[in-house]
Amino acid sequence: MTFLNYLLSGISLGSIYAIIALGYTMVYGIAKMLNFAHGDVIMVGSYICFFAVSRFGLPPVVGVLAAMAVCTVLGILVERLAYKPLRAAPSLAVLITAIGVSYFLQNGAQLLWTPNPKVFPSIVGNGRLALFGGQLTVSHVTLVTIASCVVIMIALTLFTGHTKMGKAMRACSEDKGAAQLMGINVNSTISVTFAIGSGLAAVAGVLLCSAYPNLVPTTGSMPGIKAFTAAVFGGIGSIPGAMLGGILLGVIEIFAKAYISTQLSDAVVFAVLIFVLLVKPAGLLGKKISEKV
């Protein structure tokens, strides 16, 4: 039963990574850039939810929605102000800018909300569900996290596969020039992608802080890097890849903590990543670029 417990914790942590990785991978797919500020959007979302629920006593659902709204706007603003002017610049310039935005958000949060840790109120309470006559107990946070991830996966798959906007997004991520010839406004499509990615980051932030309630301005950076790793692991640019990569990464991390060493768990995670990339350089579900001539 302890194995099952670890597995569930792994899937739950992995679900959070997966939700964050979706933002990385969608933005990479369409804007061909690594948005290293994505992790810090998570942190902003967590603070917004914290203030809404703890300070203003709003119901948790309202807190989550407020966090999503603020992060969506933040994502669009960051793209417009920091990345859009660099659309034609070399990718290194965009990468450095993204790191700059990341520090800007972290330092902004320190200034606004002080570096003192806040204790995040779990949005789903601290209840536990006992299964198999109490042999296996699962916290509500774990269940809600996994359920949220499943809902988001299904929603995104339907969105990209069956809606006009979702298809336009896929068209833009394949060939922006051709998409423009179809009458697709590429800039607004990129904005929508940032908006969705950032809205999801807010959800991930709330779930993350519900499971690990210590909220500081750097809360988002490590999960951000892990989720980026997950996106690469699964194949950057691929939505199912981000989901698979995120969940696998979470499971590996928890198993490494449980069975190998708590201190070495991150090293194990990255060792697995390096091994996968040696065998499959495009990631697990990465697209091999092959074009007919």
Place this chain on the structure above:
Amino acid sequence: MLTVDGIHVYYGNIHALKGISFEVNEGEIVALIGANGAGKSTTLQTVSGIMHPRSGKITFLDEDITHTDGYKLPAKGLAQVPEGRRIFLQMTVMENLEMGAYIHKGKVPEEDFENVFSHFPRLKERRGQIAGTLSGGEQQMLAMGRALMSHPKLLMLDEPSMGLAPILVEEIFNIIREFHAAGATILLVEQNAEMALQVADRAYVLESGTIALSGTGAELAQSDEIKKAYLGG
């Protein structure tokens, strides 16, 4: 329908188009021919709003579109089949056609798909297939079908014969004739001058960013200069 008036286009400091003027009237096939690097594709990209001229004017259906953003032009009735086809390789044939109808609000009518399939029956057989798995000729057909989905008033074709076997080139040009017979207005850019002059009502010859010659397709096909330079003697 389309009037291009003395456009100058630059790539950075390179003066690519040096004052090009031409026009396309309703119902015509107009060909732009010329060697590699003469400025044919640049001209089309400028008309499509992907590039903008530093000076000069482009008018389409009495509207100045010189500086209009490219993505707004399909809604005005301009469609381009780009060089190298540029279909969405990871999307299905149907999804590619849906993207062609992107400017259409609401559900795309079934007749629009049927219209494309009537010109390209092979696309119907392969409607659910991922576009990247199509042959080169089928990809060209898909690119043309995709452009038809927006009901263009002016269809621009950039090198439709490029990279295709002679028999397929013949097929593509037959389809261009079919479009023309149905009343379509076409601006054709081609390196294959022989084929282009056969179908074109009028043609312009581009040479290093300027228009060197113009005339009806038949006139130019008989011209000694053209024969020597583009038709292999």
